[in-house]
Amino acid sequence: MNQKKMRAAIIALIAIFIVCFFYFDFGRFFTLDYFKAQQQALQDYYAANPVLTLSIYMGSYIAVTALSLPGAAIMTLAAGALFGNMAGLFMVSFASSIGATLAFFVSRFLLRDYVQNKFGDKLRAMNTGVEKDGAFYLFTLRLVPVFPFFVINLAMGLTPIKTLAFYLVSQVGMLPGTFVYVNAGTQIGKLESLQGILSPELIFSFALLGVFPLVARKIISLVKARKIYQSFSPPKNYDYNLVVIGAGSAGLVSAYIAAMVKAKVALIEANKMGGDCLNTGCVPSKALIRSAKMLSYAKRARDFGLNRTTVDFDFDKVMERVQRVIKKVEPHDSVERYTRFGVDCIKGYAKITSPFTVEVDGRNFTTRNIIVATGARPFVPQIPGLDKIKYLTSDNIWEIRQLPKRLVVLGGGPIGSELTQAFARLGSEVTQVEMAPHLMGREDPEISEMVIEKFMSEGINVLTNHRAKEVRTENDQKVLICEHDGRDIAIEFDEILVAVGRVANTSGFGLEDIGVELSPRRTIETNELLQTNFPNIFCAGDVAGPYQFTHTAAHQAWYASVNALFGKIKTFKANYNAIPWATYTDPEVARVGLNELEAGEQNIPYEKTVYGIDDLDRAIADSEDHGFVKVLTKPGTDKIVGVTIVGAHAGDLISEYILAMRHGLGLNKLMSTIHIYPTLAEANKYAAGEWKKEHRPKKLLAWVERYHTWMRGKRRPSNQVSEAHSERGVMTSD
Structure with a gap:
């Protein structure tokens, strides 16, 4: 049964x-x-x-x-x-x-x-x-x-x-x-x-x-807190309500919120304001990708009705443009700006000497609360011979001024994939090495295949299922040895970029000395309030996990700062519903919620709706008619479980779905929303229309057809139910 x-x-x-x-x-x-x-x-x-x-x-x-x-x-x-x-x-x-x-x-x-x-x-x-x-x-x-x-x-x-x-x-x-x-x-x-x-x-x-x-649980937590603080004496008075360590996205937002609610706050940064995102991450990489995109358009001249377009460029000037972009964005994260907000910006290396004191180059500051926002750094695996050469990471690649003739990129994640395509378009012979079966392993397999196909069409040598074993230097020739199907593969290169992930910055500033606990992922262990095992020490951003995105760091910073400053009155649990992200390859890949891979792993039932962007008028006009919008919904409803968009400007198009998921809006609401014609954003409406078409009330429509036939004065209705008005989402939820 x-x-x-x-x-x-x-x-x-x-x-x-x-x-x-x-x-x-x-x-x-x-x-x-x-x-x-x-x-x-x-x-x-x-x-x-x-x-x-x-x-x-x-x-x-x-x-x-x-x-x-x-x-x-x-x-x-x-x-x-x-x-x-x-x-x-x-x-x-x-x-x-x-x-x-x-x-x-x-x-x-x-x-x-x-x-x-x-x-x-x-x-x-x-x-x-x-x-x-x-x-x-x-x-x-x-x-x-x-x-x-x-x-x-x-x-x-x-x-x-x-x-x-x-x-x-x-x-x-x-x-x-x-x-x-x-x-x-x-x-x-x-x-x-x-x-x-x-x-x-x-x-x-x-x-x-x-x-x-x-009540007993609350008493136990208070006893545990008292026990953990017993080695430390709180000061009678505090210099600050909040000290923030790290001036990346999480640190900047934490300090800003504290200043806006009139708390006395200090922001400590040893290097550059803006952190990785401004100086070595999001901003420079997107600037480089944009320059590379212009070259790709030149190579596609015939797609736009042009006979031939040639572009003469200097790689050194491209990299100088990257630095100009950083300089132009820099004032948004500057000491001057945050000082105007009321933040005490302190340059130097912070060391937490107790839950209530932070030392910066010999100066001691007392504080009610601390937020650790120290970010992450590139992870470099222990590959024999790698330490004997000067290798590149996402930190130092922006310093080079000569285009590598032969570039090996280790890693098939977002950073590795973005820089692989950018340098290939700029003229490097790029070999991308990934030990997993797919690039961008968190995405559905067909998306990885689309990206690989695009990479290969641009001359990139993509090697999946290849494990880096050793780096050799022979007669001034650098060679990467990879294992594939039980045999060794030798890849000669001039430069190697290591982009296999990032590791949280948790050591060197006193956490281990006072006993702050780490998670199995080597991030700082936090609860849902973003507290560590010391209730007055909070974390936000890459150092806390579980997501390593600039926008997530800013999101966490709100919870960390508000709970630090007002936790004795009201606390807020960090909400990770509808966390989005994008990989800025061409085609772009953007996602929010679950994809098919994750839904399958979690045994979550779903229905899939796919709209091909090759059918979209604006995409056709822009010669960007490739990719798709894939929406997963709860079976029998228009409730969105997750969305993946592949195509031009996917990172922008996904925003409508982020809003929908965050506020519980279904596909019917999206479909009944007016979208400007012709825009790429219409893809979202048409994806909702595809869902509606699959869920149209067929029996009711058959009776409606009978009614219309009767109204025309005919005795027998046609056996065919017209679908003309349901095409491309013209049916509305009303």
């Missing part, structure tokens, strides 16, 4: 039981008056048939609880009256927990998948909380009798709490209330109603008992 049929059978069985219960008025047996009238007869039967009575009682109690029927309270009183305090408590404790767990099972089997699929995005925070503290929440609910137990059973079945945890917590949590009812049952003759059993004072006592585990 498949799951669908089993669900139907269980629902039918439960319905039969419930209908019978009410139809035959079995509820009359679960009233206080009925039990008091039958008490002596039941006690006599129990004396004559103890085992059978206990078995019937246990089975009945489990059934009533499992089916969420009224009567559990009366049965609990009956246990006290029939079996006494100890035996009654034992019987009810196990029967109620087993019945509750069965109800939990039924709710989970019948409803959880539907509820999580339908409302999973809204329940994400609750699911995370239950996974972390579900036992505490359940214990509190079990101890407070104002919450109906049957509602708790059904509701908890929809959450990720483990079954064993549910049973054990229910067994313990229901004991106090069970004892009160069983004990009352021993005096059942004096009871006039159920309302008198639980006084307000007793309910309040249970509530305090239920809250105790959560």
Whole structure:
């Protein structure tokens, strides 16, 4: 029997039981008056048939609880009256927990998948909380009798709490209330109603008992914090509310926010303001990519109706332009600008000497809070012979002024791929080496294949499944030895660029000395508030992870700075919903949310809609008619799970989907939004139109066609339902 049929059978069985219960008025047996009238007869039967009575009682109690029927309270009183305090408590404790767990099972089997699929995005925070503290929440609910137990059973079945945890917590949590009812049952003759059993004072006592585990956790965290600070003495007065270490994206935003809310803040940077993004990362790489893009357009002259275009250029001047771009952007991140905001900008190497003090070149500064925003640096693998030559990384490649004739790029991630194509377009003979089966391994395989195909068409030698083993220097000739399919491949080169990833900057400024904990990824370990194990030391950006993007660093900086400055009043958990990124190859690849690879790994069901940009008018006019928009949605809904765009300006086009995912807008809303014609942004509308076309109400449209045929005065409608008006998203969600 498949799951669908089993669900139907269980629902039918439960319905039969419930209908019978009410139809035959079995509820009359679960009233206080009925039990008091039958008490002596039941006690006599129990004396004559103890085992059978206990078995019937246990089975009945489990059934009533499992089916969420009224009567559990009366049965609990009956246990006290029939079996006494100890035996009654034992019987009810196990029967109620087993019945509750069965109800939990039924709710989970019948409803959880539907509820999580339908409302999973809204329940994400609750699911995370239950996974972390579900036992505490359940214990509190079990101890407070104002919450109906049957509602708790059904509701908890929809959450990720483990079954064993549910049973054990229910067994313990229901004991106090069970004892009160069983004990009352021993005096059942004096009871006039159920309302008198639980006084307000007793309910309040249970509530305090239920809250105790959560209070205890808070006390434990305070004790742990006190213990971790016991080696350090806080100063009587502080120089700053906040000291920020590192003036990259995360550090700059943290300092800016602190200054805007009138906190006294210091920003410490040993090198250049702006960090990697301005000086060695985003800004210079995009400037170089732009120059290379102009050369690629020249080579594509015939695509634009031009017979021939030649470009005479000097690589040294291209690199000088890169530096001019940096200089032009530099004022945005300058000391002068941030000083005007009210930030004390301090140049020098910071060293954290305690959770409250930071030393900079012999000067000590006291601070209430610290934000570590020290970024990351290129990771250089230990390849034999690599240290014997001068190799390039994304840090120092901007210093070269002579175009490498033969360039090897180690790494097939975003940095490696972007610089591979840029240098190839500038005239280098580029070989890209990647040990994995695909370039850009976080993207879907067909996207990697599109990028590889484009690279190869531009003369790039792409070597996947090649592991770099050794660098040799023979007669002034540099050679990279790679292993591929069990044999060695030799690649001669003039320069080698190492772009295999980045590693967080976590050492050299005192973290290890005071005991700040690191994560298994070698980033600084933080909680959802971006706190370290020292509650007044926070982290943001690459040094915190899990994403190494400039925009994510700025996003985290808001949480770190606000929690540092206002955490005693209100805290905010970092929200990583709808984190986007782009790789600026040609074609560009941009993504937000899940792709097919990740959805498959996480067993998340989805529907896929693809719109080919080769069909888009503006893309055709620009001779950029390649790529696609791929949207993943929850099955049967227009709710967006993830989007990948491949094509010209994909990094700009993705913004509409970021907004939609961040604020819960579906494809119907995108399709009903007016987009300017002709623009590349229309691709988003047409992708939504493709989804709508696949989900059009076919049966309704058949009847609509009949109606229109009847309105024209014809007796028989055509058998064909016209699809002309559903093409290219012309149908609207209205």
